[in-house]
Amino acid sequence: xxxxxxxxxxxxxxxxxxxxxxxxxxxxxxxxxxxxxxxxxxxxxxxxxxxxxxxxxxxxxxxxxxxxxxxxxxxxxxxxxxxxxxxxxxxxxxxxxxxxxxxxxxxxxxxxxxxxxxxxxxxxxxxxxxxxxxxxxxxxxxxxxxxx
Amino acid sequence: xxxxxxxxxxxxxxxxxxxxxxxxxxxxxxxxxxxxxxxxxxxxxxxxxxxxxxxxxxxxxxxxxxxxxxxxxxxxxxxxxxxxxxxxxxxxxxxxxxxxxxxxxxxxxxxxxxxxxxxxxxxxxxxxxxxxxxxxxxxxxxxxxxxx
DNA sequence: CCTTGACCTCAATTAAGGTTGAGATTTTAT
DNA sequence: ATAAAATCTCAACCTTAATTGAGGTCAAGG
Numbered sequence: 140x141x142x143x144x145x146x147x148x149x150x151x152x153x154x155x156x157x158x159x160x161x162x163x164x165x166x167x168x169x170x171x172x173x174x175x176x177x178x179x180x181x182x183x184x185x186x187x188x189x190x191x192x193x194x195x196x197x198x199x200x201x202x203x204x205x206x207x208x209x210x211x212x213x214x215x216x217x218x219x220x221x222x223x224x225x226x227x228x229x230x231x232x233x234x235x236x237x238x239x240x241x242x243x244x245x246x247x248x249x250x251x252x253x254x255x256x257x258x259x260x261x262x263x264x265x266x267x268x269x270x271x272x273x274x275x276x277x278x279x280x281x282x283x284x285x286x287x
Numbered sequence: 288x289x290x291x292x293x294x295x296x297x298x299x300x301x302x303x304x305x306x307x308x309x310x311x312x313x314x315x316x317x318x319x320x321x322x323x324x325x326x327x328x329x330x331x332x333x334x335x336x337x338x339x340x341x342x343x344x345x346x347x348x349x350x351x352x353x354x355x356x357x358x359x360x361x362x363x364x365x366x367x368x369x370x371x372x373x374x375x376x377x378x379x380x381x382x383x384x385x386x387x388x389x390x391x392x393x394x395x396x397x398x399x400x401x402x403x404x405x406x407x408x409x410x411x412x413x414x415x416x417x418x419x420x421x422x423x424x425x426x427x428x429x430x431x432x433x434x435x
Numbered sequence: 436c437c438t439t440g441a442c443c444t445c446a447a448t449t450a451a452g453g454t455t456g457a458g459a460t461t462t463t464a465t
Numbered sequence: 466a467t468a469a470a471a472t473c474t475c476a477a478c479c480t481t482a483a484t485t486g487a488g489g490t491c492a493a494g495g
Contacts, residue, residue, distance in 0.1 A: 145441080145442080146441085158483070174491095175491095176443090179443090197392075202481075238390060241385055245386065293471080295471065306454060306455080310454090324460075324462070324473090325472085326473070
């Protein structure tokens with residue numbers, strides 16, 4: 140009965156694939172130690188760490204953002220109830236602002252139905268504050284012109 | 288004063304990059320004609336088509352989904368007020384369900400704050416119906432186990 | 436001892452949504 | 466007529482979040 144567990148066990152208990160777990164190590168999200176044979180050995184608390192990643196992904200965070208959040212959790216230890224409550228509230232704030240954003244967008248869209256303008260200068264949808272939405276390199280949204 | 292305009296003009300008037308517009312042509316979102324020299328010539332209505340793409344992207348649709356939506360708009364013509372009203376309502380429905388989803392998630396999270404369980408079986412966040420969220424190849428979420 | 440099964444690394448591939456650059460041609464302005 | 470600006474194609478590259486495969490090693494049971 141060792142304290143450390145192998146990657147296959149972790150995969151089984153989290154539902155992640157083995158390759159995903161290795162990938163998360165590369166991404167700096169978990170830091171298993173190695174045994175004499177060079178195989179990864181995880182702490183039981185890493186299962187919760189990885190569970191945390193799964194939850195955070197469902198909330199729409201990138202691995203990069205999750206790594207930041209995880210830095211506030213101690214390594215080598217299961218998050219306490221306090222840790223988790225704090226992080227949960229951060230998540231909640233995120234969700235709040237995302238809901239608010241979509242709600243504003245919906246309101247603008249309502250004002251737009253039947254208008255049919257699609258004019259870059261006039262259409263409220265273009266002045267949306269949800270540009271932050273975009274991930275990765277996308278179109279440079281300047282949108283300052285009028286359209287025929 | 289030609290009816291058709293060059294790609295640079297379209298770029299200027301939509302805020303898109305020239306390369307993005309070419310990319311959208313490859314993706315089947317616009318179909319400019321070619322002049323004798325082989326250069327693209329766009330209809331003025333294509334500016335609105337591209338504006339439509341920008342709006343739809345802000346609402347979180349993929350280019351694939353946008354292409355589907357555009358198929359219900361006639362090519363070679365600016366969408367009428369009727370067209371736009373119909374599409375807007377489709378968008379609105381999408382937004383509605385996305386807001387509902389996030390709201391449910393937030394409620395589950397509220398129930399979770401202070402719980403600290405992070406147990407795969409017990410945590411309500413794992414039973415989230417927002418799996419559809421995920422785009423692209425991701426982890427196979429089975430999550431049927433209990434955790435230390 | 437020796438065979439599985441689990442594990443290792445490393446490189447290539449996927450998908451979306453584009454960007455960047457090379458090298459050639461076309462269009463526009465002087 | 467000629468230079469500059471715009472356009473063309475095509476291929477390679479970028480990011481995120483992984484998967485897949487090749488080729489090799491480790492650990493456990495009979």
